[in-house]
Amino acid sequence: MNTIIEPFRIKVVEPIRMTTPEQRESILAAAGYNVFLVRAEDVLIDLLTDSGTGAMSSLQWAGVMRGDESYAGAKSWYELQDRVQEITGFAHILPTHQGRASERILFELLGGEGKVVPNNNHFDTTRANIEHTGAKAVDLVIDEGKDPKTRHPFKGNLDPAKLEALISEIGADKIPVVMVTVTNNSGGGQPVSLENLHAIRDICNKHELPLFLDACRFAENAWFIKQREPGQQDRSVREIVRQMFDLADGATISAKKDGLVNIGGLLLLRSPELVRQADELLILTEGFVTYGGLAGRDLEAMAQGFDEITDADYLQYRVRSTEYLGEKLLTAGVQIVEPPGGHAIYIDAKHFCPHIPPRHFPGQALVCGMYRHAGIRAVEIGSVMFGKEKAPPMELVRLAIPRRVYTQSHIDYVIEAISELFEQRDQLRGLEIVSEPPSLRHFTARFREL
Numbered sequence: 001m002n003t004i005i006e007p008f009r010i011k012v013v014e015p016i017r018m019t020t021p022e023q024r025e026s027i028l029a030a031a032g033y034n035v036f037l038v039r040a041e042d043v044l045i046d047l048l049t050d051s052g053t054g055a056m057s058s059l060q061w062a063g064v065m066r067g068d069e070s071y072a073g074a075k076s077w078y079e080l081q082d083r084v085q086e087i088t089g090f091a092h093i094l095p096t097h098q099g100r101a102s103e104r105i106l107f108e109l110l111g112g113e114g115k116v117v118p119n120n121n122h123f124d125t126t127r128a129n130i131e132h133t134g135a136k137a138v139d140l141v142i143d144e145g146k147d148p149k150t151r152h153p154f155k156g157n158l159d160p161a162k163l164e165a166l167i168s169e170i171g172a173d174k175i176p177v178v179m180v181t182v183t184n185n186s187g188g189g190q191p192v193s194l195e196n197l198h199a200i201r202d203i204c205n206k207h208e209l210p211l212f213l214d215a216c217r218f219a220e221n222a223w224f225i226k227q228r229e230p231g232q233q234d235r236s237v238r239e240i241v242r243q244m245f246d247l248a249d250g251a252t253i254s255a256k257k258d259g260l261v262n263i264g265g266l267l268l269l270r271s272p273e274l275v276r277q278a279d280e281l282l283i284l285t286e287g288f289v290t291y292g293g294l295a296g297r298d299l300e301a302m303a304q305g306f307d308e309i310t311d312a313d314y315l316q317y318r319v320r321s322t323e324y325l326g327e328k329l330l331t332a333g334v335q336i337v338e339p340p341g342g343h344a345i346y347i348d349a350k351h352f353c354p355h356i357p358p359r360h361f362p363g364q365a366l367v368c369g370m371y372r373h374a375g376i377r378a379v380e381i382g383s384v385m386f387g388k389e390k391a392p393p394m395e396l397v398r399l400a401i402p403r404r405v406y407t408q409s410h411i412d413y414v415i416e417a418i419s420e421l422f423e424q425r426d427q428l429r430g431l432e433i434v435s436e437p438p439s440l441r442h443f444t445a446r447f448r449e450l
């Protein structure tokens with residue numbers, strides 16, 4: 001049997017409201033051709049993000065009812081602490097309301113003027129939190145990770161030679177922490193190998209630098225290691241996950257990804273001194289150390305989510321269904337970032353719309369085309385998001401797959417719609433900006449079609 005089925009049955013359904021192309025045309029115009037300004041109920045298939053958009057299991061919903069809402073020392077907190085300690089081996093676990101809250105606490109303690117933080121690729125909130133303290137965030141992914149067509153099994157790897165070069169250039173004392181993002185979200189959801197984590201750990205040991213993981217998608221990363229790294233096939237996902245965490249001195253986690261919840265985050269630490277300082281900041285801005293910014297029911301759902309995420313049947317389905325979407329688009333002639341990542345497919349919009357120059361936003365044109373044609377919502381990652389001063393190297397459109405939400409027929413619909421759009425791609429029209437805010441313009445800018 002080759003068919004990999006969704007390893008779950010559906011117990012609760014949420015209706016999707018069908019719309020006609022005419023309705024979508026006027027919705028799009030009213031939203032200024034920006035799908036962030038479209039109401040979610042006017043979207044058929046929502047691939048805007050995989051963050052916080054997953055479906056919880058029956059056991060997670062049962063946990064919601066079990067949630068202990070005591071202010072301090074709730075049973076739900078101990079449940080979460082036990083599960084996360086078991087999976088990661090970290091003794092000190094701080095709950096936060098989402099990943100960026102963990103980042104803000106960490107970099108308030110480690111950042112500051114003159115400091116430099118390396119990473120394979122910083123996620124945008126990580127970069128923003130580092131730069132907010134006056135420090136600099138630098139990306140040191142391997143060169144293969146920047147080429148959309150190279151098929152390297154671990155395109156998320158941090159380049160050890162580039163890290164060594166940075167350390168000798170600026171000195172280890174300027175580097176408060178080395179980060180590695182698993183999987184590498186901003187680099188296309190590409191995995192990092194255990195061998196690479198060991199190499200980075202060795203460099204950190206040599207220069208006495210702490211190594212932290214941005215571990216939002218730790219389970220997807222472990223699955224890629226099990227599939228692709230020599231000698232790892234017979235190990236369990238849990239063993240690989242544990243080895244990844246054992247190599248780190250700390251981790252920031254958004255539980256909205258591999259925590260399988262709609263809200264929540266964690267900060268994992270080893271240094272008792274850092275824990276003391278982080279606890280103070282946690283209480284100042286998130287909440288007491290046994291709930292962070294969360295309700296007891298959220299802690300309970302997270303505890304169960306972290307337990308479920310390492311299930312091999314789930315991970316096989318997850319990674320394979322993303323790959324399936326990518327393969328079918330390639331077969332239709334659509335260029336994507338290769339190989340497919342864990343949580344999303346990235347379409348090369350320059351290839352899709354060669355007649356639209358970057359200044360007229362080929363990615364945004366494709367996003368609008370997908371919505372108009374089929375009610376699919378995706379996100380532009382190109383000149384709208386990053387091109388205010390100069391055009392970025394790639395014009396991409398990301399199709400992020402929410403966890404356990406859509407079935408294969410939903411994905412087949414997406415494939416059919418994008419293939420049809422590709423056939424009529426010369427009809428896609430470029431856009432120009434009518435109004436934009438001073439920063440983060442992709443969220444609220446309004447456009448006009450040319």
Ligand SMILES: *Cc1c(COP(=O)(O)O)cnc(C)c1O
Nearest residue numbers: 098099100123125185216254256
């Ligand atoms: C989502 C994400 C974050 C931030 O987490 P939030 O929960 O959205 O605040 C940080 N790093 C990576 C790699 C992410 O994907």
